[in-house]
Amino acid sequence: MGYRDKIACVLDQTGTPYSRREVDAMDTDHCPKCDAATVVAGRMPPPYGHIDHSFQPTGMPLFRWSGSAPSCSKEFRACLSCGLVWTHLRPEELRTFIDKHGTAKLKLKLSPFRKAPPEQDLA
Numbered sequence: 001m002g003y004r005d006k007i008a009c010v011l012d013q014t015g016t017p018y019s020r021r022e023v024d025a026m027d028t029d030h031c032p033k034c035d036a037a038t039v040v041a042g043r044m045p046p047p048y049g050h051i052d053h054s055f056q057p058t059g060m061p062l063f064r065w066s067g068s069a070p071s072c073s074k075e076f077r078a079c080l081s082c083g084l085v086w087t088h089l090r091p092e093e094l095r096t097f098i099d100k101h102g103t104a105k106l107k108l109k110l111s112p113f114r115k116a117p118p119e120q121d122l123a
Helices: 019-025 090-102 104-113
Strands: 010-013 018-020 038-041 076-081
Touching: 090 104
Parallel strands: none
Antiparallel strands: 010 018, 038 076
16 A cells, blocks of 8 residues: 555644545655655745735635635645645635635535535425
């Protein structure tokens, strides 16, 4: 079994469970794109005047939302072979942010995560 096939439940610092695959993506020597074992850990300084990194999805209406965008991990990984750079954020925070502040087009991406309404008897 490869490292990508391992899935186990772990808890983050708030006690929220998330998949082991997320942990492996940030705690591995293998690139998720090219599978090369040439990954280095590092940090990117946040933009000037900001404390944290935040992820702002393309398609968000500018200056129409209040509150902060979902925070990203301060830890980054980079592949020396293909150049991929990655980090991690809480997907539920991103979905909530898009649901609250996103455009109609961007909200369409949320459809796989919406629960279907319960079936009703027609009797």
